[in-house]
Amino acid sequence: xxxxxCATYNVNSIRSRLHIVIPWLKENKPDVLCLQETKVDNENxxxxxxxxxxxxxxxxxxxxGRNGVAMALRREPREVLVGFPDKPKEEDxxxxxxxxxxxxxxxxxxxGYSLDDYRYQYKLQFFHRLKEYIENAYSQEKxxxxxxxxxxxxxxxxxxxxxxxxxxxxxxTEVKKAFHNVASLGFVDLFRKYxxxxxxKYTFFDYRVKDAVERKIGWRIDHxxxxxxxxxxxxxxxxxxxxxxxxxxxDHTVLxxxxxx
DNA sequence: ATGGTAGTAAAACTA
Numbered sequence: 001x002x003x004x005x006c007a008t009y010n011v012n013s014i015r016s017r018l019h020i021v022i023p024w025l026k027e028n029k030p031d032v033l034c035l036q037e038t039k040v041d042n043e044n045x046x047x048x049x050x051x052x053x054x055x056x057x058x059x060x061x062x063x064x065g066r067n068g069v070a071m072a073l074r075r076e077p078r079e080v081l082v083g084f085p086d087k088p089k090e091e092d093x094x095x096x097x098x099x100x101x102x103x104x105x106x107x108x109x110x111x112g113y114s115l116d117d118y119r120y121q122y123k124l125q126f127f128h129r130l131k132e133y134i135e136n137a138y139s140q141e142k143x144x145x146x147x148x149x150x151x152x153x154x155x156x157x158x159x160x161x162x163x164x165x166x167x168x169x170x171x172x173t174e175v176k177k178a179f180h181n182v183a184s185l186g187f188v189d190l191f192r193k194y195x196x197x198x199x200x201k202y203t204f205f206d207y208r209v210k211d212a213v214e215r216k217i218g219w220r221i222d223h224x225x226x227x228x229x230x231x232x233x234x235x236x237x238x239x240x241x242x243x244x245x246x247x248x249x250x251d252h253t254v255l256x257x258x259x260x261x
Numbered sequence: 262a263t264g265g266t267a268g269t270a271a272a273a274c275t276a
Contacts, residue, residue, distance in 0.1 A: 012267070012268065012276085013267085013268055013269075016267090016268075037268090037276085039268065039269065040269090064269085064270090064274095065268085065269045065270065066268095066269075066274085066275070066276095067275095111275075111276055113275080113276090119275095151276095206265085206266095206276085207265085207266060207267060207276095208264075208265040208266050208267090208276090209262085209264095209265070210265075249267090250266075250267045250268070250276090
């Protein structure tokens with residue numbers, strides 16, 4: 001395993017966020033930036049913008065312009081896997097690549113809509129399949145990093161007003177359990193290694209809530225989960241708010257993890 | 262905050 005600077009960022013449309021993503025890559029030079037909600041089909045992905053700054057780009061979107069995942073990589077990945085091995089593939093929500101001697105799994109977990117909706121069952125099922133996938137393909141892999149928009153806030157300190165969010169699809173006991181079930185394969189929440197017990201650290205501020213950032217009304221639902229082997233060799237993990245200082249943004253914040261010396 | 266709005270699209274639908 002070589003050193004690796006890895007970041008995750010829900011862009012809410014890659015085409016409308018290029019002016020943020022490209023300068024951020026040039027300035028921060030991560031080995032890999034995992035993107036979610038690219039909201040573009042494969043024919044229209046802005047490939048050139050990444051190639052022009054010397055980054056490799058892999059992506060998998062859908063025809064209907066929703067969801068979509070991508071990875072910008074400093075070096076060419078050894079192997080790329082789109083979606084699950086079996087159907088339904090979920091190719092616009094799951095992307096796996098081998099980079100710097102480690103396996104990086106990028107997920108955009110379904111939001112779930114509401115507890116009584118079929119989409120919530122789909123979300124729980126997604127976590128279930130994810131566990132199976134990682135267990136089957138990577139149970140022997142000690143260099144493994146699973147990151148992305150998980151649409152789950154694992155702890156009370158990861159939301160504003162936890163008491164009022166018990167019936168929320170990103171905070172219900174059941175969905176936290178589903179997330180934790182995957183994490184129990186041996187993952188460490190890298191951000192919490194550096195900020196244990198610290199409330200008010202969020203990666204998502206709902207753009208429908210007025211002045212959410214200033215009022216500190218948010219969610220920590222984007223995560224970098226790493227194997228214990230990588231956690232023991234990590235250097236830092238932090239939320240980068242800078243790219244989000246633009247007015248009225250609907251993207252999430254950037255979460256960065258640094259592994260190695 | 263059972264509202265709010267950004268984004269993809271071309272009327273809703275998702276988040």
